[in-house]
Amino acid sequence: MGSVLAASSPAPPPLVPGSPLPGSPLPAAPGLTVPPGFGMPSVSPVLPSDQEAKRPLPNPGAFEECHRRCKEVFPVQMEGVRLMVNKGLSNHFQVNHTLMLSTLDDSSYRFGVTYVGSQQTGPAESFPVVVGDMDNSGSLNAQIIHQVAGQIRSKLAFQTQQQKFVNWQGDVEYRGENFTAAVTLGNPDVLVGSGIVVSHYLQSITPSLALGGELVLHRRPGEEGTVMSLAGRYTGNNYIATLTLGAAGAHASYYHKANDQLQVGVEFEASTRMQETSLSFGYQLDVPKANLLFKGSVDSNWVVGATLEKKLLPLPLSLALCSFLNHRKEKFQCGFSVIIG
16 A cells, blocks of 8 residues: 555655755745744746836827728619729739719710839838829829828829819828828918818827817808817727717717628718718628628618629629619619629
């Protein structure tokens, strides 16, 4: 019996030079006296607060993109037949042709050009970027985006209608480590004394919470005013909640990613000028094995819409179907799109 207990008991660990013997009290810390028969308890070392690693606050992004993730879930309305052909001429240059046939508006043709420079600032960002398109009536839409410095980005956009300038604006955006500030100047006219100035600021308070505001100054002959709004966005592991409040109204959105296939969004808008409110619900269903993307929406005005996109791999061809039904006005709208390239 004694041999069995001896075999089952573990062997004592080897002694390390300078370590206390088994059963003896722990040595006292330097400068402290311990009475006989007592030992010092083991205490884990405490790091100073200034040496603790702090998680840096991320950049919150642009103010105008606070509700972007929720809006991407909703389908985009389309009417008639649209044929788009994309052609890449090089790694930096691409052209596209778009033919639109409509039963409500006039049919049109648009020619577009996209140029991406070689100044790479990130894994998917290169500057400068020039995007423009012109239709068969001579109307032009163009944007020029450039990274002026490491944290300063500028954008110039203008629009013409039948060879006449209709709208143009210039943006300057500064992206710090944990904030983004931007100023936009739209349609300035020094002789008449009119124009619009919009300033944005968004600050990360915590890794999940970002707060900011928007200030709009508009002036034209006989009229000028100021509109201010505040915004807050909370980002969780799989959801984003955003709220914007101001004198013009309120805008709230909630985005939730249920899994890799399903995403949902809820949007609420209230306008003090129009005295109207609307509530919308949308969802996006992605079926990667079938190369299908389905989007649907329904709002408080009883407008139901849906789009279905199908990629015909390995061909560079995509098909899209769109339909919207307004129950109150008893109107139905549908569209069909073919994208090549």
